[in-house]
Amino acid sequence: MEKHGTGGNWIAFPQKAGLKRCGKSCRLRWLNYLRPNIKHGEFSDDEDRIICSLFARIGSRWSIIAGQLPGRTDNDIKNYWNTKLKKKLVGNMHHLKRPPQPATISTHPLISQIPINPPPPPPYNHQYGSTTSFRPLISSTFSAPSSLLPMHGNNYNHQVIFGGEASCSNSSDSTNQIGDQNLGFQSYFSNDRVDDVDADDEGHKFLIAANHGYDHKVNCFGHEQEQEQNPLDYSMEDIKQLITTNHISTNLNFFVDEIKTEPGTLYY
């Protein structure tokens, strides 16, 4: 590379360099490992936060995420996420405890008894593009690791995360992915963690939400608008507005309304 460069042509590179490799392989090796200023070693907490925040916002767009982390490559971040960071986050979720059921939830027709093992998904309503009876599948207290949350000098441990293209990892049919790309929300719980919510493959939208009932504020990972004070801090009314303006199920709207009444709860 120092002697010849690529000349904008990786295919010709191995011949110039006398390598028995294809250009593509050389390019990968250079970009991911050999080029100057590549940062190796442990990821810092700050990097963790940036990755999580961006993943929540844009999903597995590793090259874009890498662009925000100088010295890190998309491959590096992808590997880190898949092998460590995701487990770190999900592992924390698995230790969550289920809170007592508040009356407002248990008596609600749409959110009655919240099962530990999710039931089969309701049929997809093709007319309205949403489930006819959206319901939370899992409920538990939630406390994301502080190192993984975008912190801005306050306790934003209450959050709403909209499930997006994180559908079945073993489903290669991308047409089954529902995603709310317009909203820009995506789930931290990619792939395996939400396999039990196969409703997604039917076209159902799902919501992961937690609210610690702190001033009726929620933390919306990754939304870029309305950043007057804190880009990650939204009221329930803001969330409802986002949902309605993006034509997501009114049941969801209703659902979010319910979360407001139950602090310390995580829903799928």
Added chain:
DNA sequence: AATTGCCTCAACCGCGGCTCG
């Protein structure tokens, strides 16, 4: 010491997009 299973991460694969003739 040998075996097994798990984890990590560099590398591979296939696809989509772009450019150019």
Added chain:
DNA sequence: CCGAGCCGCGGTTGAGGCAAT
């Protein structure tokens, strides 16, 4: 408009290392 060539990206693989048994 079409096809070839190339690039970039995201998903996946598998060799090697390590820890547990």
